[in-house]
Amino acid sequence: MESHYKNHQSSEVPAVCRVCEARHGGVCGTLTPAQLFELNRHSTRRKIDAGNELIGQGELVSHYSNILSGVIKLSKMMADGRQQIVGLQFAPDFLGRPFLCESTMTAEAATDTEICTFPKSLIERLANETPDLERRLHAQSLKELDEAREWMLTLGRKTAQEKVASFLHMIATHIDPENGEQNTFDLPLSRADIADFLGLTIETVSRQMTKLRKDGVIRIENNRHVTVPCLERLNAAAGND
Amino acid sequence: MESHYKNHQSSEVPAVCRVCEARHGGVCGTLTPAQLFELNRHSTRRKIDAGNELIGQGELVSHYSNILSGVIKLSKMMADGRQQIVGLQFAPDFLGRPFLCESTMTAEAATDTEICTFPKSLIERLANETPDLERRLHAQSLKELDEAREWMLTLGRKTAQEKVASFLHMIATHIDPENGEQNTFDLPLSRADIADFLGLTIETVSRQMTKLRKDGVIRIENNRHVTVPCLERLNAAAGND
DNA sequence: CGCGCTCTTGAGGAGTTTCAAGAAATGTGG
DNA sequence: CCACATTTCTTGAAACTCCTCAAGAGCGCG
Known part of the structure; x- marks a missing residue:
């Protein structure tokens, strides 16, 4: 693995990313090959079975993820157990709440899911270097906002x-x-x-x-x-x- | 007015902005004095009486605004007239949906309101020049997203x-x-x-x-x-x- | 003072939930 | 591969919450 990274030409994207389902739709699409290599070095692919929790309400957020396949549900729970799903994320959506340390909801795999995870700090540094990435993250937030408001109409009326x-x-x-x-x-x-x-x-x-x-x-x-x-x-x- | 702009020193912020209620909380806080002058040249303050519409569902968005005082309600309407308010914006919130030309909802003054309006294109150019502004806009989107999801729980459960x-x-x-x-x-x-x-x-x-x-x-x-x-x-x- | 508007209050009814049971699908071990 | 257990989904009846319709009260305004 080591040698693989040492030998790369900066114009090539990592092999793992080249075949990645989420590469273009996802948030990585804006990165340079060099940045992709760095991200890749600190990222891990994970499979999550349906029903398993990625992160719980109130837990600390240390990682972000790209969804490669499957569906993730985001939900909020009241003290007495009443629950509301507040968002569904499909591949190749980005998962994670920038600028916030504590999760205000639970993220759980609705189906069997595959994700690519990387540390929060790294993404935040890359976003500082790369305005396009920042804009991509912003665009995803706005998409989620539009969806949330569409569902408010559904829920309320x-x-x-x-x-x-x-x-x-x-x-x-x-x-x-x-x-x-x-x-x-x-x-x-x-x-x-x-x-x-x-x-x-x-x-x-x-x-x-x-x-x-x-x-x-x-x-x-x-x-x-x-x-x-x-x-x-x-x-x-x-x-x- | 002309001479006022010609005589400014680049380290001073425009007089109008200096006394602006929204200056620090709002989105302008991240701009340099020179940028503030440019923004100021193309911005207009407006008073809007309670009940008046700022922009309607389906209309073209050409301007963004800072709310200086008052409350703006964002609402969606179904074909048969059923209506749902999907957001409330208080001073000094920023009003406008980046990256989108057509409004998916109606913005209406809930109370008597004062806003400061500027052309969409200018804000977008400034956001390109100023990563801090882009991040501020992103942060506001995320705040609205959090609020929307909180209300989804309220509406649904x-x-x-x-x-x-x-x-x-x-x-x-x-x-x-x-x-x-x-x-x-x-x-x-x-x-x-x-x-x-x-x-x-x-x-x-x-x-x-x-x-x-x-x-x-x-x-x-x-x-x-x-x-x-x-x-x-x-x-x-x-x-x- | 009367008019219009917003808000309150009441009675009846529609839609959704609750509680309870049964059917269908899924998994397990022999 | 089949009985059996478990989970998920469906169906029914009664109860309850919220809505609809209707009328009246409170407040600002010409």
Whole structure:
């Protein structure tokens, strides 16, 4: 490994990064080959099984991560156990809250996930050197802000039916369809997670899914596998125009 | 005016900025005197009466603003008229969505407001020159993101009672108290606005305010004027730990 | 003083939750 | 590969929260 780093030409990007799924969409895309090498030297790839916690509410944040594959859920919990998912991050999103030491929420793998982790301090130094990186991080924050506000509208003003349809529509447009032809995918979240995301109970989510199925807006197989024959109908059920 | 600008020494900040309420908290704080002069030349102060719209959903964003005084509400509307307030901005917050041309929401003055406006292009150029400014804008985005996620928990998982108490607690801690002794303030929002903020109806907000009053958690005069004898009791009513 | 506006209060009803049970999918060990 | 246990999801009935509709009270204003 050592020699590998010593021999590189500064115009080449590290081999690991060259084949990395998140390389262009992710936050590393703005870095120079030399910076990538430095980042690479301090980064580790990790697999995280569904349900495992990356970081807990109130813990110290020492690392940032790029999501290479899978879905991460960010959630907040009240003292009495009520829980709300406040964000879903898909590959190749960047995970971590700049400028803050203590996490205000829990990050947990919703599906089996692969991430690339690096120390907070290193990213912050690179961001100082590289305005493009700083801007990229800023852009991601703004994207998350837009999404959060979109969900505030959903949480505050939509009916259970519209909430569930909105969720399915979001997933349908964020997950790569397995099948080019039709819009078909596996839900990355359990009914309990969906409920926590939409501010509903499991039972209500289930009932609304059943209703959407009976109305022909979606098809469901094995509970997790969903097909959307017509995205526009789903969008209409979600209350969007 | 012309001569004023010609005669300045580059180490002095413009007179208007020197007495500006938002100078240090706001986004201008990071700029050099020379940059402040340039910004100042292209900026205008405006007063906006309560209820007036700054920018509408779907309109083009050509200007950014610093809020000098007052409260601005950011809201989203559905096709059928249902509305949700997705953010409240207090002086000296910065108003505007970097990197985006079309506004995804409406910005409206909740109270009589004074702002300082400048063209989007100028701020973006200054942000390129000044990493500190870019970082300041980033920090503000992150603050808004944190607030949005906090409200997602409120919208999704709290009861009407807790929602109203949460709102009052937020206002109590964001508005400068008129009176050093006790926590007393004028609500910047009407019952209708509060309802749109909390995902409730006017009637429910009213009922919960009455209940909080009868329980002795708050005192109300003239509908708008609120006193909080004990912030901790209010916080408890809001469901926070 | 009457008019309009905002806020409050009440009664009834719709939508969601709660509680409880059953069905379907998933995993385990023989 | 099949019984059995476990988890996840669905369905039903009753209860409760919040909404809708309706009327009245309080306040500012011409």
